[in-house]
Amino acid sequence: MSIYKLANTDNWFGRTSDKQLYLHEKVAFTNLNEPFPATTNTTIALLGYSSDEGVRRNLGRVGSSMGPDAIRRQLGKMPNHLDDGTQLLDFGNLECNNQNLEELEKECTNAVSHLIKHRTTPILIGGSHDLAYAHYNGLLQHIKPKEKIGIINFDAHFDLRSNTNGNNSGTPFYQIAIDHNKKGQSMKYMALGIRKDANTKNLFEFAELHKVNYLYQQYYNMNYLEHVQLRIIQFLEDVDYVYTTIDLDGFSSAYAPGVSAPSPMGFSPDIVIESLKLIIESGKLVGLDVVELNPKYDIDDQTARLAASLIHYVIHKI
Template structure:
């Protein structure tokens, strides 16, 4: 594990300070960095919840997918964008468990470490919230949840312009193959593959990928449905999918959003989703289901992020995850 793990560097979490009183504290003042290669995650007091952030500083999958590399720097940028958020969750625990890194091109080895670390976080009683990195994070994250869940295999909700159902080519598995890999492993184990993709773009997926989605029984809602007149249909489909599953793995690829809001991704989309109230209703429907087993944000690429727009958008999604998990956000 040590070759693919790095604790978060001292001084990473910095931001505005208004005082040390509980009602003015910010995330950087309360987060607990833990080097999990040396120390276990702190035990949670009775009645308290905990979230563990874990970075996946890797874009080897993006490179194999012939995309714009740079997402390996995403976890650091996302931590910095989150640092000054105000604390609205009282004494619940917020932990930074460091990064799984991939500096030698051995994606599969790094993914194995990520899966094992996710499993460790869940066993300690924390919710894993992962900062990517390329969308190759999905295969490893879901596998860690699956190993922990046993008979209760997670349903997958993916906000994404792409299905990511390609079969690996000579370059090997990458950022576009994760859900195909999951489907194959589920089939080999005799387990169902429940996958809901939200925000799919016809101009970003080949007919072969649409056929793969049909063959594998994937449910999807295209980006064109994200209009207020289809709100009931969207929310109803998400709620129905949640009811079919014991728990939910939520992953968000930032290229699902329009490039004006998310320029810092591998594959920006001029006509992607707008992160407005309709999107948040859909996102919060998953978060407030009581079934969340893990969540991640993928494809943040600071090298192309004008005015840190993408990092700030990603941070706002992390804020939603944290606040809804701790059940203190007013409806």
């Protein structure tokens, strides 16, 4: 069994008001193991994936297990522009027990399915990118047989490594591709910000074989905005729903120094915001996560602030 911990309310703080002007005054706390609270037309469910076991197995810099709470500490201080009919619920954290990553993934899948069943929009905060396999499978349980769910991954890496020696932060989309192959289906996967210096040639070969829709980092910037928008629109037209995952190590380390695999050669926040705008306006977004924050290496909470700002944008846009 993984370890489930309720949210620590001390991680939500900031200026105070009598009008819920800040998110720490808006958020409510609840428990996955108790009867689900009454929800509104728009209910956002935060769930932390407090594990860096996948990063450890993938030979990265450990520390992302502290990511979820670091994001909460920045998000709570931000202004609240949500209307009264929108709920923001914090369901706490799932933690890896005895390095049993596979068990954690199963329980995370069940948790996401539970959140979807009760008509919430799950936003997972991590934590290593292996959570993508769990998140996707939880969403998939609620997709009808003839419907298609696409994946849009903001990342420098394909994360298509083989899991022959066990699951890790570099294997989630390989696992999804293999699962779909066993069913005679194809994975619908778009990766934005891919770098040649971050992926081996066999990963590119696997991506081509499985018809992964990807865009190189050098073309994923505001200078190519119209091209980026067209590629995203074309992808969105071919699916019924979209699961979106943002790996913070895809950003340049100028914006995100506190990650498991930093590089100065990444993308910038402005193009990501423009991309998220299109995804959300399509009405097809069913789940989102932000992963690979490593507070151990962050500078002035810069990366945590970036993660929180992205979540702030999404919850107000939906």
